[in-house]
Amino acid sequence: MPRWILVLLLGSALALSAAGCAAPAPAMPAAVDAATVAPAVVVDATATEAPVTTDAPAATEAPVAAAEPSGGVLVRAMTSEPAQIDPQGPPSSGLSVVLPYLFDTLVVRDLDNNVVPLLAESWDEAADGKTITIKLRPDVKFNDGTPLDAEAVKFTFDRFKESGVQSPIYAGIQQIAGIEAVDDLTVRFTFDAPAANFWSTVSMPYAGIISPSSVQEAGDVSEVRLVGTGPFRLGEWKPGQSITLDRNPDYAWGAAVTENQGAPYLDQMVLKVIPDAAAQLAALEAGEVDVIFVNNPAHRDQLATEPNIRLEETVLNSLIYLGFNNRKAPYDDLKVRQALSHAINKDQIVEAALGGLGIAAFAPLPPTLPGFDPALKADELGYDVEKAKALLTEAGFTAGGDGKWMRDGEPLRAVLLTSTRPPNDAIATVIQSQLQEIGVDVEIQQLDGKAVMEAAGGGQFDLLLWRYDWNDPDALNIFLGSDRIGSTNRVAYSNPQVDELLKQGAQELDEQKRAQIYRDAEKLIMADAPWQAIYNPIDLMAIRDNVQDLKMGYMGRMLVNDARVVGQ
């Protein structure tokens, strides 16, 4: 607990008791009052010491000691903080913010989506695709001083397979059949079948390589703060307030994604927890933080008028789609799905609900992933109200006098399920009014992030406004594969032909062939209309001008290795 909190607390306790004595009331209640205040102060004075201070290994290196190039302190806002520092722990937005700075992965992706070496110096893939041998970069040290070797890599993935069930890349990791430390710096991965998405999996921050000794040290203790080989070390962590990352002066193994591949110029990076987006914006304008991420068009408009703030944008590997419950009548009827798809005006959604912070999508894969093809636009079920109505008629619906559709005495009305995450409310509202145009009433149901997950997984919807973020075309398998029905294939889409293609794609190591397989799968999927792709989101990074050379990397990651903060 900071001293000033303690001082003020004690002060207020004194003031209260003083006020009590001075008041006309008898002294007794005041004394009781003071007594209740005091114990509380004493308790937290003793107890907060432990949780607030951080792990010993990280704290031993004082940031001041590395007094070489002072690139200043970069302050970034984050919406929530991670629960633990463990790449394999429960995923959260806070965790994915912190991970890339503390942990390195075997490979990363550059701005053009290519796989680039990081801890892996080189690799060799067997012809049958069932063995990948990786040569590790020599002279790499974890932030606790232990060396990075093949055993550490083996340890990381063994641990993942054993206890990483909560991680989003767990399924990808499970494909690894065996890991073997061939020599000090050589690791061999074996697979039962070729794993085309292996590189995508191990380039995710969740696949960061962990120092085995930090795991042993953490043991079963509550404060899980694992250590990696990243360009920063975990510094002071004030729960609910901020996490400070201190520069790792020994860092010399950066990937060729930034110009500076040595230690970062920044002395420190402070990640400030600010839950409210409007408050983040105010903090940026006041100069209390240097960088925030923006996904609200109103905030973008406001920042555009600020002379000292610049905006950088990137298209994410994500798709927002309107899913149909493919197993529930009448949405099990292709014509109904096609009809509703034709009723969606994506340009209007992007303009009205997003203020242009997105790109209207037509294919099931975002443009940034292999397998995307502009030619697929021809297969899009584009905005066409008349066609929508004609298809509904073909499906056996008749329009009543009020323009509402009926079939077998049942009106066509839909429950649209989505999460409370902005801008879902605006998108859902626009979709609702677009479907109303063709005579379909929609009731919007917005649930909090956890409840919506359960409702969507349980198929409790007619229409589902959902989003996926994935860095590999295997996304199609995860979100549309038959064997994922009941979990991530929420729309319960099933097409054996597509399944077969997706299976082939997952095992095809030739990039060209693999892309073609996914193109074929996409064509089939678009014909079945299990969902209507709406848009690919754009993320904005708003940066104060005193920050130089801060870049936006792959999947909206903030690249800080070249960055300096001037004029502090």
Add this chain to the structure above:
Amino acid sequence: MATPWAGRSLPWSLSSAASTVRRDRLGDVALPPRIARRRITPGLVIGAAIVAVLVLAAVLAPLLAPFDPNRIMVGPRLTAPSGVHPFGTDALGRDQFSRILFGARIALLMALLGTAISAVIGVSLGLLAGFRGGRTDALVSRGMDVWLAFPGLLLAIVLVARLGPSLQNAIIALGIVGAPSFFRLSRTLTLSARETPYVESARAVGASESRIVLRHILPNITGALLVMMTLRAGIIILAGGGLSFIGLGAQPPQPEWGALLAVGRDHMATAPWLAWFPGLSITLTVLGLNLLGDGLRDLLDTQRLNVGVRRSHTIHA
């Protein structure tokens, strides 16, 4: 536990019957400073006027609104207030004036239904506890203390998360959260009413318990309950806005004022009218309800009945 005013006649918790007597006594002696009682205060007039406007807006919304409140793109996006759109348009090109008007219906619904739920639960338990006394009283009072010990807004959040977020469930949750304040008030009043001569005489002629409660006690405490209801109504509108702020209130596209304000906050610099109009609507309505409540209290001379009001379960939204 904490019902320190139970059944006691305190200087500031006289029953209304007793205070009428006192007022008469006070009438002939001019006392320094002057005590104003049983009069129509300016606050009452202003409060009543604001609430009247709210009710009118709610009732006449379909006639007054120039546009369908939920229809998007009836005008350009984010236009400033003008003759066509007196309160401007939002990011989806909806007419904010129409949305505010229809929002008055939601505010009124929340206020009426929410307080009604609180009142029905609270008053029936309060009458029961106050009239029966003894073990029943002890038991119900304990239960209510648990209820009250529960942090109000947290209780509402848990309830809404449990029931599923919707306007209806938000109203139910806020209604449940507000019940203890009505319980305390009605219990205290029942306790004192029980001892009054008219109840005793009703008892003497063999009137049934329920008849005594419904015909003799309830009518005598309605004034105080009315005051309480106006004050609670304001709190419920505020708390409903708070639930909307965290996404657990009304569902889109319902023009609930709190939801409008939550969106408007993001446009404070670029389209300030999106925050100001819903913000002022909430503020004025709650202000009006409070002024009305205070004014009614002065008018009906239920001043010292604010025992229950004091213990009201406020929520900072």
Add this chain to the structure above:
Amino acid sequence: MTPGRLAHRLLGMVIALVAVSVFTFLALATIPGDAASAMVGDSASQEQLAALRDQMGLSASLPQRYLTFAAGVLHGDLGRSLVSGRPVSSMILERLPYTLLLSFSAITLALLIGGLAGMIAGTRAGSALDTIIMGGMALGIAVPTFWSALLLIMVFSLKLRWLPVVGATSPLHLVLPTVVLALPTAAVLARLLRSSLQDTLGADYIRTAHAKGLPSRRVLTRHALRNSLAPVVAILGLQIGHLIAGAFVVETIFAWPGLGRLTVQAIFDRDYPVVLGTTLVIAASFLMINLLVDLAHGRLDPLVGSKSI
């Protein structure tokens, strides 16, 4: 309050806390989505979920899970967060000082503003000044805090640049959250003090005091004010309780690391040990404060003293 009564009342508190914990537990257990589904990402399979539920002890029956929790509490152990694995007690303890500080500063400011306003208005009931002051105070209740907080930030942080926007790293950071939290409470206190003063000023003994020729100011401070304080003290306990629990909107906007934010986040994470822990702490402090207030109240108001409870 006799020792027997006090013991009786403390027992009541324990029962109340048990009831609060049972209710919280049941409510959380029946909310759609559990901590396991809350924890895994968007791409987890059914098997992954089932495995995680086992790992987290969520597959046990409800009564079993409650008893495990209750047994822990009896040993002074509030259990561990399902999400971070950290002890709930240390999570609460690191937030508690911030919550206490914010509550105390808000209640102090509310007492100052509310006390002053109530005193002026109460002694001049019916005057124009009374109307203006009470109108202004009513405004304090009426503005939604999630809006007023942002307005204050825009004026004092962005325009005037006097105060910081977010965080809790200096006393200056305390100012805006305190003001936002204090205003509604000040309004409640002012209203109470005013009506209570009006009542006292009309009472017999005050008239006697006047009749004895005591100067007005003296009557006010020595007699009227003291007796008017009783109801104000009574409400204080409730208000402090609400400040602790209800501050979460303010904590969210000003990024203040208090208990409210922790609890609401835990509700969204379905992290029931944390919610149970914070709810118990908040409820217990609420009950304690009100016990103290009633004790104080008994001293302030001789009429209440012996018969209280």
